Amino acid sequence: xxxxxxxxxxxxxxxxxxxxxxxxxxxxxxxxxxxxxxxxxxxxxxxxxxxxxxxxxxxxxxxxxx
Amino acid sequence: xxxxxxxxxxxxxxxxxxxxxxxxxxxxxxxxxxxxxxxxxxxxxxxxxxxxxxxxxxxxxxxxxxxxxxxxxxxxxxxxxxxxxxxxxxxxxxxxxxxxxxxxxxxxxxxxxxxxxxxxxxxxxxxxxxxxxxxxxxxxxxxxxxxxxxxxxxxxxxxxxxxxxxxxxxxxxxxxxxxxxxxxxxxxxxxxxxxxxxxxxxxxxxxxxxxxxxxxxxxxxxxxxxxxxxxxxxxxxxxxxxxxxxxxxxxxxxxxxxxxxxxxxxxxxxxxxxxxxxxxxxxxxxxxxxxxxxxxxxxxxxxxxxxxxxxxxxxxxxxxxxxxxxxxxxxxxxxxxxxxxxxxxxxxxxxxxxxxxxxxxxxxxxxxxxxxxxxxxxxxxxxxxxxxxxxxxxxxxxxxxxxxxxxxxxxxxxxxxxxxxxxxxxxxxxxxxxxxxxxxxxxxxxxxxxxxxxxxxxxxxxxxxxxxxxxxxxxxxxxxxxxxxxx
Numbered sequence: 262x263x264x265x266x267x268x269x270x271x272x273x274x275x276x277x278x279x280x281x282x283x284x285x286x287x288x289x290x291x292x293x294x295x296x297x298x299x300x301x302x303x304x305x306x307x308x309x310x311x312x313x314x315x316x317x318x319x320x321x322x323x324x325x326x327x
Numbered sequence: 328x329x330x331x332x333x334x335x336x337x338x339x340x341x342x343x344x345x346x347x348x349x350x351x352x353x354x355x356x357x358x359x360x361x362x363x364x365x366x367x368x369x370x371x372x373x374x375x376x377x378x379x380x381x382x383x384x385x386x387x388x389x390x391x392x393x394x395x396x397x398x399x400x401x402x403x404x405x406x407x408x409x410x411x412x413x414x415x416x417x418x419x420x421x422x423x424x425x426x427x428x429x430x431x432x433x434x435x436x437x438x439x440x441x442x443x444x445x446x447x448x449x450x451x452x453x454x455x456x457x458x459x460x461x462x463x464x465x466x467x468x469x470x471x472x473x474x475x476x477x478x479x480x481x482x483x484x485x486x487x488x489x490x491x492x493x494x495x496x497x498x499x500x501x502x503x504x505x506x507x508x509x510x511x512x513x514x515x516x517x518x519x520x521x522x523x524x525x526x527x528x529x530x531x532x533x534x535x536x537x538x539x540x541x542x543x544x545x546x547x548x549x550x551x552x553x554x555x556x557x558x559x560x561x562x563x564x565x566x567x568x569x570x571x572x573x574x575x576x577x578x579x580x581x582x583x584x585x586x587x588x589x590x591x592x593x594x595x596x597x598x599x600x601x602x603x604x605x606x607x608x609x610x611x612x613x614x615x616x617x618x619x620x621x622x623x624x625x626x627x628x629x630x631x632x633x634x635x636x637x638x639x640x641x642x643x644x645x646x647x648x649x650x651x652x653x654x655x656x657x658x659x660x661x662x663x664x665x666x667x668x669x670x671x672x673x674x675x676x677x678x679x680x681x682x683x684x685x686x687x688x689x690x691x692x693x694x695x696x697x698x699x700x701x702x703x704x705x706x707x708x709x710x711x712x713x714x715x716x717x718x719x720x721x722x723x724x725x726x727x728x729x730x731x732x733x734x735x736x737x738x739x740x741x742x743x744x745x746x747x748x749x750x751x752x753x754x755x756x757x758x759x760x761x762x763x764x765x766x767x768x769x770x771x772x773x774x775x776x777x778x779x780x781x782x783x784x785x786x787x788x789x790x791x792x793x794x795x796x797x798x799x800x801x802x803x804x805x806x807x808x809x810x811x812x813x814x
Binding site: 273279280283287290295299300306308316319322323327 | 552603
């Protein structure tokens with residue numbers, strides 16, 4: 262199969278797969294690392310969780326513009 | 328199109344310029360040394376940096392060029408803001424920013440110099456500075472193009488006037504002024520662009536009417552990805568070249584972007600700023616892609632795609648609001664050119680002059696930095712009128728980037744994640760990798776594939792050469808390589 266003939270849908274699948282993987286991968290980074298020298302240790306300071314809504318929005322966009 | 332500007336628009340433009348100039352000058356009074364000038368005295372809060380990152384990233388060519396790109400290819404242009412940004416920004420926030428902070432550097436070339444050697448530092452600073460001069464020239468050209476459309480000014484007058492205004496402001500203010508004025512500018516940009524979206528949708532019978540009219544003659548314009556044989560944005564190239572190489576190289580290695588995170592008051596502020604900026608980045612296509620689509624739907628009478636946004640400002644917005652949108656464009660130019668000028672003068676002052684002239688008086692860094700800022704701007708202004716000969720601006724800038732982004736990202740990733748790679752391997756890889764990129768580009772290979780292939784080559788070259796050359800001592804590597812357990 263010629264690479265030029267690869268269906269466009271594969272791109273959307275790849276993008277969605279990538280964002281799902283990122284959603285899980287951020288938690289491989291230790292919490293202590295992301296809250297280092299933060300003014301306090303409140304839960305919202307954990308920027309790993311900030312990535313989750315970002316990933317969800319991206320999933321929505323790539324599903325919408327398939 | 329007539330060139331008469333409504334008095335209300337002129338009033339808004341003048342008021343905006345006055346406020347920004349006042350803020351810039353007020354903040355510049357706090358600049359006493361090179362740390363204040365280049366890193367804002369390491370005092371910036373996460374929300375200031377986050378907005379400043381967005382302001383720096385949304386350049387005038389981003390505004391004008393991306394709208395032109397959207398006019399040509401549709402929603403696929405938004406990949407530069409979505410898959411071509413968000414994953415890399417998350418990576419920068421959680422991995423690279425902590426690495427740079429632990430190293431305690433002023434710049435990314437400085438980190439590369441510590442991880443590899445002084446030659447890599449100087450070479451990278453030279454390449455990056457050269458690109459930055461091009462980027463500043465592109466920004467000035469984009470602004471002049473808009474001024475020509477809106478006020479009927481000749482291109483050279485637009486370049487001269489905007490370059491002079493931005494230069495005075497940049498030289499006085501330093502990073503702190505850039506960051507705080509960026510914050511204002513981003514708010515103006517979002518406000519102006521959201522008005523365009525609202526009025527545009529209203530004039531085209533709502534979202535459904537807009538989509539129907541858009542896809543009537545352009546069936547692919549609402550698809551995020553284009554066919555694999557597309558000339559400009561083939562989807563395999565977008566995934567491999569943009570998402571895997573160009574975007575991480577930019578978000579994790581661009582001095583212009585990351586300089587403000589190095590000026591944060593804490594490492595947490597720096598990481599949080601990048602993550603906050605990613606939220607803003609998700610919305611950016613509304614600002615810069617939508618106008619291009621709107622021009623297409625409204626059947627704009629334009630000579631080439633980059634005229635799409637100026638046409639929309641001129642023809643869609645009523646008096647007063649078109650002035651607001653015009654200052655949003657000025658804001659985009661200022662925030663990008665300021666940042667590029669400041670980061671380039673930092674790299675030349677510290678990474679080139681500091682390494683090559685070891686006996687240079689470091690107490691003069693502030694004066695040298697300010698002088699260099701003026702010189703860089705003059706060179707960019709002289710080059711700017713030629714940018715029009717290169718076609719689509721966004722593609723032009725990205726083509727330049729692709730020459731060295733692959734090798735640079737390989738050095739960053741391997742340097743930050745492994746202890747295996749050596750200083751000699753870094754230098755050999757950087758030189759041969761950029762040369763390979765040049766050769767591939769001359770073969771007229773799509774820039775996205777050039778970036779990916781040069782990245783793969785650079786990874787292999789780094790690994791192989793490192794087997795035969797000496798490593799850095801372990802105590803040095805401990806400070807420069809990311810370690811999972813070290814926090």
